[in-house]
Amino acid sequence: MLGSSKRHVFKPTAYGSTRSRRRIPRWLVLMFTGVVLGSGGLLFLQKSYGPIRLTVEQSEQLHYDLNSVNMDKQRLQSQLNQQTRDLTETRANLQAQAVELRKAKEEAAKLTSDLQLFVDAMPPDPRGTSPGIRAASFEAKDGQLDYLILVMQDQGKTDTFTGQAELNVAGRYANGKSGHIDLPAFKVELQRYTHLGGSLPLPEGFTPRQVTIKIMREGSEKTVATRTIRVPR
Known part of the structure; x- marks a missing residue:
């Protein structure tokens, strides 16, 4: 019995194996499942709601459009700057013209006042008519008779007078x-x-010596004012 070489074979008991099998932990399964679901959800969201990935052609077209927009922006900005400068210059010119206009009005008012003094100081028409021929001058030059005649009505008699003037020229x-x-x-x-004031043609070779001015009222041949003025040689 001491020398027996037979090995005893282990037999499982009636209750099964004495060593339990190893299983994957439940928490690891849950974590792996969560990772898979999360990755899938992220891909779904990126595909459904995320930015669209562009192709090479679309990317090049986008860059081209962006450059065109930038160029248009620069062009419009340049035009805006030029228009702003033009507007500023126009405003400056308008202000300068307004100042000049104000000065011109002031000078015109002064000249009108000064002229009124001369008008009041002019000697009356020798015939005492109103309107009357207060002054006149004539000059013969290049076959033309240049004339300048001052016609006035008396103070207080300023109803508009309308008529015509005739010049009778005596000469040689x-x-x-x-x-x-x-x-x-x-x-x-x-x-x-x-x-x-103005100029009237003279006959060829005719030299004026004196001019008789006649003024008639419109629609009438009656002379209301007349005066004779010598023409200087």
């Missing part, structure tokens, strides 16, 4: 003969006073 022709010519009539209109 180139052959030595004397003669009279009537130049074309021209319109006269005034309240207190007016200057009549």
